[in-house]
Amino acid sequence: MSTTNSGSGITRERYRRLVYGLVGLGIVGLAVGLVLDQPLAGTSAYLVGVWVGAAIAFGAPKWSDATLQDERDYERHDRASGLAMGVVMVLGIGLIPPLYLLDAGGHVVITETVGGLIAGASALYLLYGVCLGIVQRRTHA
């Protein structure tokens, strides 16, 4: 329950603050490490923050008696995921083929960074396809 304390002592607000706080600290730690030229310390702070945050994000709803997430959260997550994938698809279909055509014609050059972004987007869609297949199998079993 969001505002009701349970035996586990965690509320929805505390859960959210904890997860976002830990991930935020990890990101800040990484940035500070980069600025101070301490990449190992920064990376360590990032990994601890993100992994502990992720463990709490996924674990707390399972071990807590309180309702930390419910169907409305899942629906919002589904919608946001669908929107994000839609944006990536529209941008991908709208930009990638013309970009490669222009590159082939010598009008533009696909830099390493842009190539990396295209590869990343492609990998994301590949992962999405695999996850969609798994979900379809599970829901039509």
Add this chain to the structure above:
Amino acid sequence: MRNDLAERRADEGSSQGELAEAVGVTRQTINAIERDRYDPSLELAFELAAHFGCHIEDIFHPALD
């Protein structure tokens, strides 16, 4: 979808948090349903109907306007 959840809850004398706890969702979800900003799943609608001892259609009505 329209609903009279707020009235039923007021008649019962329970808070949004208490109703949420009884049906296993967050207080924010009960608040969103009462303000017609969220249509619950069929499962939650059944939970709410069972809680108030009525049918789903007694609580939820299609918005015809």
